[in-house]
Amino acid sequence: MAHILSKEIPYTFKDPSLLDHRSFVGGKWVEGSKGDTFSVYDPADNQKVWDIADLDREDVKGAIEAAHTAFKSFKKSLHRERRWLMRRWADLIRENADDLAAICSLELGKPFKESLVTVKYGTDFLDWFESAIERQYGETIPAAKGDNRIFTVRQPQGVVVAITPWNSPIAMITRKVGAAIAAGNTVVCKPAPETPLCAIAIAKLFERAGGPPGVLNIVTTSAGKAADVGKEFTENKLVRHLSFTGSTAVGRYLHAECAKTFKKTSLELGGNAPFIVFGDANLEKAAEGLISSKFRSSGQTCVCANRIFIHSSIVETFASLLAKKVQDTFHFASVWDPKCNFGPLYSFKAFEKIDVQIKDAISKGAEIVYGGPEKNSQWGPNFCPPTILKGGNKDMLFMQQETFGPLAFLVSFETDEEVIEMANDTDAGLAAYIFTEDISRVWRISEELEAGMVGVRVGLISACEQPFGGIKDSGTGREGGRDALDEYTEVKSITVGI
Numbered sequence: 001m002a003h004i005l006s007k008e009i010p011y012t013f014k015d016p017s018l019l020d021h022r023s024f025v026g027g028k029w030v031e032g033s034k035g036d037t038f039s040v041y042d043p044a045d046n047q048k049v050w051d052i053a054d055l056d057r058e059d060v061k062g063a064i065e066a067a068h069t070a071f072k073s074f075k076k077s078l079h080r081e082r083r084w085l086m087r088r089w090a091d092l093i094r095e096n097a098d099d100l101a102a103i104c105s106l107e108l109g110k111p112f113k114e115s116l117v118t119v120k121y122g123t124d125f126l127d128w129f130e131s132a133i134e135r136q137y138g139e140t141i142p143a144a145k146g147d148n149r150i151f152t153v154r155q156p157q158g159v160v161v162a163i164t165p166w167n168s169p170i171a172m173i174t175r176k177v178g179a180a181i182a183a184g185n186t187v188v189c190k191p192a193p194e195t196p197l198c199a200i201a202i203a204k205l206f207e208r209a210g211g212p213p214g215v216l217n218i219v220t221t222s223a224g225k226a227a228d229v230g231k232e233f234t235e236n237k238l239v240r241h242l243s244f245t246g247s248t249a250v251g252r253y254l255h256a257e258c259a260k261t262f263k264k265t266s267l268e269l270g271g272n273a274p275f276i277v278f279g280d281a282n283l284e285k286a287a288e289g290l291i292s293s294k295f296r297s298s299g300q301t302c303v304c305a306n307r308i309f310i311h312s313s314i315v316e317t318f319a320s321l322l323a324k325k326v327q328d329t330f331h332f333a334s335v336w337d338p339k340c341n342f343g344p345l346y347s348f349k350a351f352e353k354i355d356v357q358i359k360d361a362i363s364k365g366a367e368i369v370y371g372g373p374e375k376n377s378q379w380g381p382n383f384c385p386p387t388i389l390k391g392g393n394k395d396m397l398f399m400q401q402e403t404f405g406p407l408a409f410l411v412s413f414e415t416d417e418e419v420i421e422m423a424n425d426t427d428a429g430l431a432a433y434i435f436t437e438d439i440s441r442v443w444r445i446s447e448e449l450e451a452g453m454v455g456v457r458v459g460l461i462s463a464c465e466q467p468f469g470g471i472k473d474s475g476t477g478r479e480g481g482r483d484a485l486d487e488y489t490e491v492k493s494i495t496v497g498i
């Protein structure tokens with residue numbers, strides 16, 4: 001089978017060799033052993049982009065074994081050697097930022113301009129982890145038994161499996177894989193079947209940076225093989241840590257399966273973020289914060305605002321201001337147009353989900369203030385413009401179900417107590433946002449919100465230096481930040497008798 005891009009795009013790759021349809025296992029570029037493939041589509045027009053190698057459970061087992069073999073020597077690599085590897089890798093990603101952004105736009109439908117921001121965000125993680133490598137300190141502990149001395153060291157865990165979603169195909173890989181490798185582990189990464197090309201290109205650059213064979217393995221698999229391949233990840237005893245970003249349902253399943261072999265898990269799952277604007281808020285700031293939180297990636301991030309609570313005294317003013325700012329902010333065009341800053345939804349399925357949420361809300365009393373889904377939009381079959389609805393209430397679907405699309409549902413509230421209760425009335429606990437000018441309210445509400453991350457007077461909280469993760473059904477563990485490498489190491493205590 002000839003493997004070439006199946007469609008024309010208005011972009012010329014500076015280095016076309018970054019495009020590949022194969023997986024990367026044990027330092028070799030491989031097809032699936034059965035020769036199976038699956039297709040990747042461009043969300044901007046639903047046209048096929050390429051056929052990608054579809055690895056099966058046996059192939060994935062081989063990748064785990066390759067990672068295990070590589071771990072035997074990689075765990076002994078010097079900190080300084082790993083720093084240089086990370087630095088070369090990050091530099092190569094920067095040098096190839098345009099091509100990587102183009103791949104991201106092609107398979108995710110993200111505007112090219114926004115894809116460049118994503119590449120930078122992804123590279124920031126590698127820079128951050130690199131700087132942390134030589135600061136993996138242990139402790140000395142006073143021993144109760146006078147003749148003993150106790151100290152601790154941090155050691156890599158072994159083979160780490162990283163399973164990533166489609167909505168952030170560069171940063172979700174560097175955030176997991178970067179930290180795991182920086183800490184001295186070896187990795188088998190399974191990217192989402194919708195967006196394997198970014199993962200493949202990142203692995204090409206890892207190889208060029210001098211990454212030893214087997215340290216990073218990329219296994220591309222179709223949606224249909226995910227469950228089977230997942231069993232290998234959870235049952236194989238060589239895997240010591242499974243790090244997953246994706247839906248709560250799949251995360252819950254993987255977590256339970258991993259418990260059977262006592263694997264560590266890091267789970268970054270779904271969100272349902274409350275965004276609260278109090279009566280004393282700076283409304284300009286709040287509207288701008290909401291635009292960056294709600295409409296980033298067309299509403300397709302786990303930290304996007306989902307339930308927007310506005311104090312009843314300002315709800316009308318805020319809705320009009322928000323509509324005006326949305327109108328002034330977004331420019332729709334082809335995702336390749338440098339002016340475009342708002343892209344399509346990932347898929348028709350996503351479009352249908354938001355259609356259901358809008359119809360449900362309208363049938364229960366909400367009204368559209370701005371936008372509304374357009375069937376057969378000139379910007380593609382999956383395009384939905386930023387949409388604002390007011391009159392939301394607790395009986396509507398969006399209150400319990402993550403929208404993952406560009407719908408801003410405004411719900412009015414009266415008191416601080418009432419809004420805290422509504423904000424916490426969800427199984428998710430990932431991000432939350434508040435806008436107020438009252439310093440005592442900042443502390444009180446931040447501490448009362450049941451969420452792993454709170455943004456105060458900001459709508460964009462994601463950063464490599466921030467501990468990223470949730471509580472309740474939004475998962476366990478933190479990625480990024482000062483403690484990022486701790487997630488991928490074990491503390492060993494050594495007691496010495498003198």
Ligand SMILES: NC(=O)c1ccc[n+]([C@@H]2O[C@H](COP(=O)([O-])OP(=O)(O)OC[C@H]3O[C@@H](n4cnc5c(N)ncnc54)[C@H](O)[C@@H]3O)[C@@H](O)[C@H]2O)c1
Nearest residue numbers: 164165166191192226227230246247250268269270271302
């Ligand atoms: N908290 C975060 O950091 C974060 C980040 C991005 C996305 N998300 C969440 O992810 C969801 C959207 O992503 P999605 O639809 O791709 O999620 P998903 O759970 O369907 O898929 C995520 C990944 O898991 C794989 N997978 C699915 N079933 C599997 C199985 N049985 N065994 C092994 N792997 C399996 C998929 O192929 C994909 O690679 C949203 O709910 C969003 O909030 C969370």
Ligand SMILES: O=CCCC(=O)O
Nearest residue numbers: 167168301302303462
């Ligand atoms: O979708 C979730 C991850 C996006 C982010 O890191 O902000």
